[in-house]
Structure formats: C-alpha cells, structure tokens
Amino acid sequence: MENKARLLMVGTLGSGQQRLIQRMTDKGWNVSTAGTLAQAESRLVEGEHEAGIFCLHDSGISDLKRVERLVVRSDMEWMALLGEPELDDPLLCRTLGDLFMAYQPEPVDIDQIDCLMQHAVVMKRLRSEAAASVVLPRAEFGMVGTVPAMHKVFETIRRVALVDAPVFISGESGTGKELAARAIHERSPRASAPFITVNCGALPGSLIQSELFGHEKGAFTGASQQKIGQIEAAAGGTLFLDEIGDLPLELQVNLLRFLEEKTIQRIGALDEIHVDVRVLSATHIDLEKAVEKGRFREDLFHRLNVLRVNIPPLRERQEDIEILARYFFNKFIEEKSMKVRGFSLEALALMRQYHWPGNIRELINRVRRAMVMCEQRLVKPTDLGLERRASIRHAITLEEARNCADKEALIGALNRHKHKVKKAADELGVSRVTLYRLMEKHQLGRKNEQAISLSAT
Numbered sequence: 001m002e003n004k005a006r007l008l009m010v011g012t013l014g015s016g017q018q019r020l021i022q023r024m025t026d027k028g029w030n031v032s033t034a035g036t037l038a039q040a041e042s043r044l045v046e047g048e049h050e051a052g053i054f055c056l057h058d059s060g061i062s063d064l065k066r067v068e069r070l071v072v073r074s075d076m077e078w079m080a081l082l083g084e085p086e087l088d089d090p091l092l093c094r095t096l097g098d099l100f101m102a103y104q105p106e107p108v109d110i111d112q113i114d115c116l117m118q119h120a121v122v123m124k125r126l127r128s129e130a131a132a133s134v135v136l137p138r139a140e141f142g143m144v145g146t147v148p149a150m151h152k153v154f155e156t157i158r159r160v161a162l163v164d165a166p167v168f169i170s171g172e173s174g175t176g177k178e179l180a181a182r183a184i185h186e187r188s189p190r191a192s193a194p195f196i197t198v199n200c201g202a203l204p205g206s207l208i209q210s211e212l213f214g215h216e217k218g219a220f221t222g223a224s225q226q227k228i229g230q231i232e233a234a235a236g237g238t239l240f241l242d243e244i245g246d247l248p249l250e251l252q253v254n255l256l257r258f259l260e261e262k263t264i265q266r267i268g269a270l271d272e273i274h275v276d277v278r279v280l281s282a283t284h285i286d287l288e289k290a291v292e293k294g295r296f297r298e299d300l301f302h303r304l305n306v307l308r309v310n311i312p313p314l315r316e317r318q319e320d321i322e323i324l325a326r327y328f329f330n331k332f333i334e335e336k337s338m339k340v341r342g343f344s345l346e347a348l349a350l351m352r353q354y355h356w357p358g359n360i361r362e363l364i365n366r367v368r369r370a371m372v373m374c375e376q377r378l379v380k381p382t383d384l385g386l387e388r389r390a391s392i393r394h395a396i397t398l399e400e401a402r403n404c405a406d407k408e409a410l411i412g413a414l415n416r417h418k419h420k421v422k423k424a425a426d427e428l429g430v431s432r433v434t435l436y437r438l439m440e441k442h443q444l445g446r447k448n449e450q451a452i453s454l455s456a457t
C-alpha cells in the first residue's frame, strides 16, 4: 500500500492514545483525530479518509445509533478498540458485528492494527475503482433503456413529439407509458402549456363524463357549481388519457366527436366550446382485441392510434434488468444512508430469470424493499422476495413444470370467472368433470380456499 493514507481516529483510548497515534504516524499513516462524534462528522466532511478506528473504550461515546450513522455514511472500513468487559453488552456486540471489520480489546497490538488498516485501505481503493469503472446509464426523458428496442422507443418519442397528431402508447402495466407521454409533451411545442392526465379506469362512467367535459351549475343533482372539465383545463397543452380501454362505450362517442370537431359541450350547456388540445392515450390491455370483441369503437381506435409508441415488457429487455436495478439502487441509497452495498450475484441472476409481471414499477418496489430489509452488505434473493419462485425455476423436472403451468392456468381461469366452474372450464377448453378432477389434483378448493393466487404454486 502506498503510505500516507489518511486514517481517522475517533474517541479516546486513555493513556495509550498518544502512543498509538505516534506509532501509526511512524508507520507512515496520516492520522487525524476526533474526540467527539460531532468532530468526527466534520472531519469526514473535510477530508478524504481511507480507514477509521473507533475507540469505544471509556470514551464517553454511548450513542451507538450515531456511531452507526457515521460508519455507514463514511463508506470506508473501521475497526473498534475497546475494553474487554464491555462485551457483556448485547447491543454493543451487535453493533460491533454489523459495522466493524475487526475489534481489539486492550492492550492493543499496534502492528496488528497497522496491518488491518492497510487491508481496509486496499478494500476501499478496490471499491472506488470498481465504482469508477461502472458506467451509469444515461436516462433519456427520465427513462433508462439500453437495448435496441428501447432506443427505438426513444427515437419514436423524439419524432412524434414534434408533430401534433394523437399518439397511442401501448405496453403492459408499469412499463413506463405515462413517463413516455410526459416525455412527448415536454419535447413538443406545447411543452409550456399544461399536461393533464385522466385515468379513465379510475372513475365510474357517470363521473368520468363530467371529469372530461365539465358541467354547468345545476346540470344534475349535486352540480352546485360550474366545473371546467379536464379537456378544457388542458387547453393549449396535452391531455393524456390513461387506461383508455376502460372508457365506457357511451363516452367513447363523445370523445370521438371531440377528436373530430375539436369542440366540447359541458354537461348541461347549450353552447359548444372550441378547445385546442393534443390527445395522447394509453392502455395496458390489447385494444385491437377489445375492438374485435366490440368493447371499443373501431373509429375511435383509429383516431387515437394515428402515431404509436410500443413499450416492450421488462422481461423482453433482459440486459436492462440489472442496469435498472443498479440505477434505482443508487437513487435510493442517496436518499437514505444504508449499510447495503449492492446486489449479490445470486440476486442478479434471479432478477434476470424472473418474469416481472409488474414490470419496472415492480422492480422499483422490490429493490426499495430489499434495501430496507437487507441485513447484510449485499441484497440476497430473499430480500427481493424472489427466492421461492426462483427455486421452482431451477430444480424441476418437466413433469413438475407441466403441473406448475396447469395449476397457474387453472387459478387464472377460476379467478377470472369468480369461481364459476362452467365458465372456467369453457375458457380452458375442458369439460366440467375434467376441471373438477384437475382442481382436486392441484388441491384448489371449490370456493376460495387458499385465497387462490398465482403465488400459491
């Protein structure tokens, strides 16, 4: 190790203190000292230390929570010096085990301390080099994506932003449709005007009409005041209709009229108002299929689908999974100092294998929870809640895989049809008798035993 590494010594060791500082200085260390935790905090801000010694013995440092905060934030290795009897304290023992690379009771062995601190410096330098070599992904419009399919999404966003036609954004739940809609607005000539989102699935039909078009005072019971609808509120800007597939059929007609004529009529109003709004829409359902089944008007679909952005699910962007996980890890670690340093290789491997039905929203939630739950330095599969699923994927025979798939299909169909066996059997293309037999085989109760869910496999 190159000498003159900076060593921070916190607390006092009593009579041995001066000797320790002198000997460590003789060995080539650049030692700075802090008698209190407050001083230690300022020393860490002032200078680039590479290793630390906490003298917990007889030093008046009893605020272990603050010790923990300081050690965690410092991003370097520490050793503790203390008197033997203090090891009776279980809280102190846990703190030592969690935070320090080593401890020494008195009388201290200075050669050993020197050796341990040299290791600490090497580890710190290794970590710094590793961190420097990691190229953090650049987020375009707040979206991280490195695979060709995402580059295509970014390119499409850039292009469609410049024209004024409606854009339909498709993609599974949590893939970033709203983020893409905002990006289109922010890059468009309308960027300085409002961007308004309406979730068409969140309100009942009776309310969504007034939400979109507004109403006049007295238009219906309870309309005690005039209300400007969201279309009018977005005038000059962009209206993002999320979950457009959930818009009731009767309102689809009104929306179509607005898109064709650029005018609206508040409920209860006689006059039509001209409104200049660009409409973006999205849904996680297959809108083409909804059109086929007569649940969505074809003419409205074509009006909305003039330009299209299609965001692929996370499982189809394998190379992005680890990059996104690290991106959010770095983001959350900045918000709150935590002991955790990164992901274990096993956790990364399982993240790549997992199906991510909730896409990036699910990834964010799992990473955030794992960072809080993690008790060691590296996030493990259990912290992410992925272990059980993964073990199923690893060591199973073909027969077990088939059983698993059968069971998932049964659970899905039964849930979708609220346990109506006849309907579930029709969907699965089996007779009722066969369905009962399969339910028995997979121990799926006829009613809601097992609170049927996919994780029940």
Ligand SMILES: Nc1ncnc2c1ncn2[C@@H]1O[C@H](COP(=O)(O)OP(=O)(O)OP(=O)(O)O)[C@@H](O)[C@H]1O
Binding pocket: 142, 143, 144, 145, 171, 172, 173, 174, 175, 176, 177, 178, 179, 180, 242, 283, 284, 360, 361, 364
């Ligand atoms: N490529 C990405 N990079 C970084 N964060 C992303 C990316 N895509 C989505 N996110 C984040 O994931 C979360 C879900 O994104 P968003 O709400 O845009 O998804 P959505 O497809 O509109 O979901 P839903 O269909 O449920 O409405 C948000 O926190 C968003 O910031």
